[in-house]
Amino acid sequence: MYTTLALLMALLALLIGVKATGRVSRQEKELDKLRQELNSLQNHLRRDAHEEPAQQSHMAAESRQMPSHVAAKTEHISSPDSTIDNTLVDSVPSPDVTPQAQPQPSSIVLDVFEQKNEPFFLNKLQDLLANIQENWLVWVGALAMLIGGGYLVQVIGSHIEFSPLMRVSFALTLSLAMVLAGEVFHRKEQHSPDRAKRAQGFTYVPAAVTGTGLTGIYCTVIFAFVIYQMLTPSVSLIILAVTALFSLALSLRQGPLMAVLGLIGGYTAPLWIGSAEPDYYVLAGYISAISIAATLLMQIVRQSWISPSIALAHVLWMLLLIESIPTEILFSWLAVYLSLTLYLIFAVPRMGWALNRRYHHHQKKWTNPPTVTSIAIALLTFSAVTRMPAINILQMTYCFTLLVAAVWLPALRKGWSLRVFLPSIVVFATAIMVLSIAFDTLYLPEHKASILFALAVSIALICGRTYAQSLCDRSQLSGVLLLVLAPVMSLISLFYIDEFIPNYAWHWTLFCALIALYYVLLGQRLTVLMSECSAIVHALIAGVAFVWLSDTWLTTAISVQVAVMALQAQSQRFPPANWAVKVVMSILTIRLTLLPFIPEWQPIETEHWAWVILSYVPSLVILLYARAVLIRMDFELANWFEGAFLHVFLMALFTQTNYWLTGQYGYLGQIDFTSAIVFANQALVMGLIYSYRSQFAQQLSRVYQAYSYLLWCVFALLLILLNTVESPLAADNVSAQAIPIFNMLSVGWLLPACVLLTAVFKGWNTLQIHRFAVASLGFTLVAIWLGMSIRQFWQTTSMMLFQPTSMAELFSYSVAGLLVGGLLTWRGVTHKGLMMQRIGLIVLACVALKVFLWDVSSLDGFWRAISFLGLGASLIALGWLFQKLHRSVARALEP
Known part of the structure; x- marks a missing residue:
């Protein structure tokens, strides 16, 4: 009973799907007919709108020629066409409307056909929604038919009390009947041109019917193979393949829905017919x-x-x-x-x-x-x-051949390919590099020579591919691949070989030399790329130098290379591009900057007196010579050399100064009081130098500014270190017996304060840091230096805070405060500096508070009297100066 009920339900679902599909087809036909009538009506209205003014002018001319009584009769005669038009559309003008009040012909447009300028994605979304609203019945009906056909085949194959052969035959016959019905339906649809156009889309109704039949064939073969074992795997797969190919072929007649069904059936068939x-x-x-x-x-x-x-x-x-x-x-x-x-x-x-x-x-x-x-x-x-x-030589050769063939395949006929294939060259080149490393480390460690030979041949073929492409393709990407890809692969391989296969480093260096020679010849042939080819050659030379040289030899080699590049630019013999000269010069500058902090780069032990001479002097001489060579020819590049020379000179100067003061050339992990002072001054001065250079730089202006900010941040951190952990008030870093003024306090606080104040008064470039902040920091450092210098002068054993403070020292603080406050106030008044005058008065007020609050309790006898007398005399003298200045100003203002 349940079997019969299931069979009836499946047949009912199938019939409902067929009925719904037919109904949808009829509705679509009626909709197309309605659209045709609407289009014809629109065209008729537009034609009448154009003809109406001509008719009115013609009638007006006739009325002028007719007698008055005839014209009067004619006015009351209405045209039948105009009556019909007025009944259909309100926009057609009546005879009583004046021509000025009549709408223009372009306004007689139905709202359905109006075009709106809307965003692209909004238009696409509206089209999608409209497509769904229009065709959802077809899609749902097709889906219902597909599911119903599958269920019907399942019921027939599993529950009907027939022999397996009869069940399969019945299901197959029903499926073929659906395919035949879809074809008959398709032929009927082709009689209408408008309906035939739907065969090119996914809403074609006959395709849904045919798809139901093809789904039934798929399910029938699967049941025959899986449940009844009536077919062998090969026969089942052949039938499914034929069905899929038939579905793909039907897409030529019934549209892309058949192609989708063929692709799904063809690619999923082996999943059902497996073993x-x-x-x-x-x-x-x-x-x-x-x-x-x-x-x-x-x-x-x-x-x-x-x-x-x-x-x-x-x-x-x-x-x-x-x-x-x-x-x-x-x-x-x-x-x-x-x-x-x-x-x-x-x-x-x-x-x-x-x-x-x-x-x-x-x-x-x-x-x-x-x-x-x-x-x-x-x-x-x-x-x-x-x-x-395990991989043998033949298998390795196939992998390399496959990837190189992929590089050449798009350009096999003419030597060059479409530009869309160019990024794939980078992908396959990367794959070649990865495979080479994998073969060396995992599979063929005993065949290193074969791997390197295959890699060299691959790079050479890639060189040929990019060269052939560049001959016919002048795009930027083609030029970049020609100049960059092969050298990068060669240098990466050289670094890897030097690290893991050092026995073959000489062989690969020779290969890099051949690549460099290739780019020399390429630059001579393609004069447009001569400077870039020269830059690539220098990059290869620099890479080889990094592998084979070290210590001061590498630094000297880079310096010589910079000089050679400058000579080439001056003589115009295979000149490198300016950016290449700047890059190599930047590498040299960075190396010399980091030299004091990386022991592996240093030529000899850091305690040797000739360390700076061996490390910096050759580079300084070469940079100065290169600047002199280029000063008359390329002023911009000469400015770069000048900046590099100045930076390296300052590095050498500060490094040697640090050696004189500390006995070593300095390491980041061993920063003490003296090293912090030297590095703080160095960071401050170098930051100002780079901020100055940023005013004249073009491409690297932001780099210079970033470097300046970085150095000033280092200066600020070192100042914090000097005033907290390494402060002479907290640690015994400055001896009390040291010579006053001429000690490390002046180097650590007074010297940077002088630099900061000079930068403010001279108007040096401080980037986005306000001059008031710079001046405030400078005066703060002066005040700290003055206070610590007074304490260092009066202390006998140590100037740390736990030592007692004498009355003479307290009195000295008051005297110093009075002098500083008075000078600032006088300077502010005479030069009309309101801010400086206020600061001076604040200092005097602080001194007065110190005298009245601290000195009263801390000083006694002679020192207390002297403190109050000195404060009073200073304030009286300052008041007298104010009065004198006021009288001078008053006399100057008198007529």
């Missing part, structure tokens, strides 16, 4: 056949969405097969199907089967991006390599 030990060659051949058929269909119907569908399904199947195939046959399988995959999904979609660059592929930007497909090919290659337990 424990499949024939991987047959299975891969089946997937490739489906992909080839779908590609042919894509080329015929020119639908770009088919390409990503093919690529995604094909790559996933290849990855699944690579991970499942026995390792004994993996290499032979790869040699056939991985190569076919490269050709099929990487080259054919955009170039056709003949790899023609002018092939009309009809692909969009993201339907078949070669960069993405090249990444997929590289990942498939990596997956295959990781599955191999």
